[in-house]
Amino acid sequence: MxxxxxxxxxxxxxxxxxxxxxxxxxxxxxxxxxxxxxxxxxxxxxxNQHARSLITNKSYTIGLIVTNITNPFFGEIVSHIKEDLEQKGYNLLLGISRDQSSEEKVTIENFVSRHVDGLIIVPTRDGEHELEHIYKLRQQKIPFVFITSQYLGIRADCVMSDFTKGSYQLTSHLLDNENKEIYFLTDSKELLLSSKRIDGYRMAYMERGITYKENWIIETLPNFESAYKTTEGIINNQIPDAIMTINDVMAMGVIKCLKDNGIKVPEDVSVAGYDDLLFSSMFDPPLTTVKQPIEEMCKETVDILIKRLQGYDKEFNVHLYPSELIIRESTK
Amino acid sequence: MxxxxxxxxxxxxxxxxxxxxxxxxxxxxxxxxxxxxxxxxxxxxxxNQHARSLITNKSYTIGLIVTNITNPFFGEIVSHIKEDLEQKGYNLLLGISRDQSSEEKVTIENFVSRHVDGLIIVPTRDGEHELEHIYKLRQQKIPFVFITSQYLGIRADCVMSDFTKGSYQLTSHLLDNENKEIYFLTDSKELLLSSKRIDGYRMAYMERGITYKENWIIETLPNFESAYKTTEGIINNQIPDAIMTINDVMAMGVIKCLKDNGIKVPEDVSVAGYDDLLFSSMFDPPLTTVKQPIEEMCKETVDILIKRLQGYDKEFNVHLYPSELIIRESTK
DNA sequence: CAACAAAAATGAAACGTTTCATTTTTGGTC
DNA sequence: GACCAAAAATGAAACGTTTCATTTTTGTTG
The missing domain is CATH 1.10.260.40 (lambda repressor-like DNA-binding domains)
Structure with missing residues (x-):
């Protein structure tokens, strides 16, 4: 009873x-x-929460949509956000978009019919072109905030790290340590997370008056296998001084390929990643990389969302966090 | 409007x-x-789902409680379970217990007041001694199933892999390849996930009539740092033929320590893990390990839960899945 | 202790569905 | 076209809260 x-x-x-x-x-x-x-x-x-929610139209539930939870980087994000949300008395409904806009859309619609109070979204790779469901969210006055990246097609709260600066620092470090010819493996250049980093890469070169070639910047899929294959292509032509990537898993792919071909890291080629995964320090050699202040970023994301839930409706902002250069042993 | x-x-x-x-x-x-x-x-x-739920007393929401989502092993579990649940029309409310029974308890109470239809639980390390909240779940007739491990204090549905057999296979492989003196780093021996594996380890030795020493089995925390430190202790005394661990992250800690001390893997010491993380194949050297059929296990877990939701109330079962020995380059 | 304002407590309506007893419609048969 | 059973549609009650206009209690003042 x-x-x-x-x-x-x-x-x-x-x-x-x-x-x-x-x-x-x-x-x-x-x-x-x-x-x-x-x-x-x-x-x-x-x-009975359902009875309460029926009247108040609040569910004390937040939907979090990540692209892929298998990557420990996102695992950390989920973990921190869950904790922050819990502390504020909110529950966490989890969505996984598999980096596809279509799945993001379905998940959002589902979450909305489930009456989430708000949403935290890690943007997908192909989401920029199909923003209808996001516009609808805005129209329904359901607050949302992006984390990690953003869609340029809509003004919204967004918490991300300063990719340009992170990339700039990393490139500078390499250039200042006798790596002049740096290949850069990125995701599609159309994506913010690529283009911003490419900006930083170029800035470092220009500032030093060193020339680089546009074809050193190579688009590829941001995973281990693609990075491995792309590296094979590079070393068939020539051995560069260094190879940079936009995430640590790619850097691991690069290193694996180099090792498999008898090329020493960092003696022959320096390799640097981005993210500073838990595993990056355990890798052989431990990875030089750029660490984003995930914990703080998650906290701010939740804070902003809660403020919006409470009716705050001032202008939307992009919150840029400085990232930290972590120098380990994969670069000379 | x-x-x-x-x-x-x-x-x-x-x-x-x-x-x-x-x-x-x-x-x-x-x-x-x-x-x-x-x-x-x-x-x-x-x-309006709240109005529906108010009457039907169903929320089409399942609570999933994992111990730690930062470990990619659990990331995969969450990912698969989310997918299976989605396909059946259920939503996923996420809980993280940080491997502590007290947090598991709070999360469960919260989920219950949120009217989850059922629960999927990854047991905590210290949960065996404090099962009140689980009993209450049973009493309230809210179905739940354990995955990965179980509490012996309660009869319940449980989906896990056959640790004994997995460990037996791994130990056998080592013994049959000139590793006679195998150290085994485990979690507390009281825990099922340790004791079962120790059984397998012993079986392999006994079957071959080879003697092992009980003090080769060492209790430690199941993480990178603890494994590293424990390994330091071991090699101060003597260099064994092989070191086995109960998860891949620990194996990575062991290998790092050995490398740092100029000991070659696998030439001087073989090292083997358990879980087959995504990163294990990328590691240097790629890890010999035991792979649990996570995907199938998750599917079965969801299937059982749904069956229970539909009123199936036959006897509770433990579903044991065979695991697969993955031989890579960290063992000779 | 009467009068009154302020504070506290009450109880019914409302939230948006599902459910089920009741009424209406349909279509087949003579 | 009258009759009837079966099928379909209706409409009101119920789910467990919150909210708010109304009533009751409390405490202060002259």
């Missing part, structure tokens, strides 16, 4: 409305409050 | 009850069905 608010009211000898007030922390005389709280414990009463 | 079932009814010119039938796929004349569906699309009507 389910215990409802009516039972609590009856046994406490007060009205249903009064019990509701106690539950929601509204003013009630101290005598009655303690009496009600006592019976709540006694009966082990838990309010 | 929110579109409700009343609007659909009014515009379609039918009663609310009829629209409800259409939505829930109950028998309705074809003419009316198509008319109603048309207006549903026209108005872009989405049923």
């Amino acid at each position: 389910k215990i409802t608010i009516k039972d609590v009211a009856r046994i406490s000898g007060v009205s249903v409305g009064t019990v509701s007030k106690v539950i929601n922390g509204k003013p009630v005389s101290e005598k009655i409050r303690s009496k009600v709280i006592e019976t709540i414990h006694e009966l082990n009463y838990k309010p | 929110k579109i409700t079932i009343k609007d659909v009814a009014r515009i379609s010119g039918v009663s609310v009850g009829t629209v409800s039938k259409v939505i829930n796929g109950k028998p309705v004349s074809e003419k009316i069905r198509s008319k109603v569906i048309e207006t549903i699309h026209e108005l872009n009507y989405k049923p």
Whole structure:
């Protein structure tokens, strides 16, 4: 038998409305409050969230959509966001987009019909071209914030790290340590997360008056195998001083390929990644990389979202976090 | 302005009850069905899930509690379970226990008040001693199934791999390839996931009539750093033929320590892990390990849970999956 | 202790569905 | 076309809360 608010009211000898007030922390005389709280414990009463949500139109649930949870980088994001949300009394409904806009769309629609109060979204690779479902979100006044990257087609809150600066620092470090000819393996140049980093790469070269070739910048899929194959292609032609990638898993692919071909890292070729995964420090050699302040970024993301939920409706902002150059042993 | 079932009814010119039938796929004349569906699309009507859940007492939401989502092994589990659940029309509320029974308890209570239909739980390390909240779940008739491991204190559905056999196979492989003195780094021996594997380890030795020393089996925390430190302790005394661990991250810690001390893997010491993480094949050297059929296990877990949700109440079972020995280059 | 304002408590409506007992429609048969 | 059973549609109650207009209690003042 389910215990409802009516039972609590009856046994406490007060009205249903009064019990509701106690539950929601509204003013009630101290005598009655303690009496009600006592019976709540006694009966082990838990309010039915569906009934509450039906009236208040709040679910105290946030939808988080990540592209791929198998990558520990996103695992960390989920972990931190979950923790921050929990601390604020919100639950976390998880969505996985597999980096496809179509799945992002379906997930969002589902979440909306599930009445999430807000959304945190890691943008997909191909999402820029199909933003209808995001516009609809805005139109329905459901707050959302992007983390890690953003869609340029819509003004929105966004928390990301300063890719340009991170890339600039990394490239500078390489150039200043006798790596003049640096290949750069990126994702599609159309994507913000590529283009911003390419900007940083170029800046470092220009600032030093060193020339680079545009064909050193190579588009490829951002995974281990593609990085491996692309590296094979590069070393067939010539051995560069260094190879940079846009994430650590790619850097691992590069290193594996070099090793398999008898090329030493970092003696023959320096290799650098991006993200600073847990595994990157365990790798052989430990990876030089750029660390994004994920924990802080997640915290801010949640803070912004909660503020929006509370009605804050000032202009949308992009929050850029500085990232940190981590120098380990994969670069000379 | 929110579109409700009343609007659909009014515009379609039918009663609310009829629209409800259409939505829930109950028998309705074809003419009316198509008319109603048309207006549903026209108005872009989405049923309010809270109102539905309030009556049906179903939320079409499953709570999944993992110990730590930063480990890609669990990332994969979450990913697969999410996919299977989605396919069956269920949503996934995520919980993280940080391997602590107390947090598991809080999460479960929260999920219950959120009316999850069922739960999938990865047991914590210290959960065996405090099972009250699990008993309560049973008492409230909320179905749950364990994955990866189980609590012995309660009969329940459980999907796990055959650790004994996996360990046996791995140990056998080592013994049959000139590794006679095998150290085994495990988690607390009290834990099922340790004790089962130790059984397999011993079986392999006994079967071959080879003697091992009980002090080769060493308890430690199941992470990189602890494995590293423990390995330092071992090699200070003597260099064994091989070191086995209960997960791949630990094996990586062992290898790192050996390398740092100028000991070659596998030439001087063989090292083997367990889990076959994505990174294990990329590691240097690529890890010999045991792969659990995660994908199938997740599928079965979801299947069992759904069956329970549908009222199946036959005896609880432990489903043991065979695991696969993956021989790579970290063992001779 | 009467009068009154302020504070506290009440109880019914409302939220948006599903369910089910009741009514209406359909279509087959004589 | 009258009759009837079966099929379809209806409409009101119910789910467990919150909200808010109304009533009751409390406490202060002259």
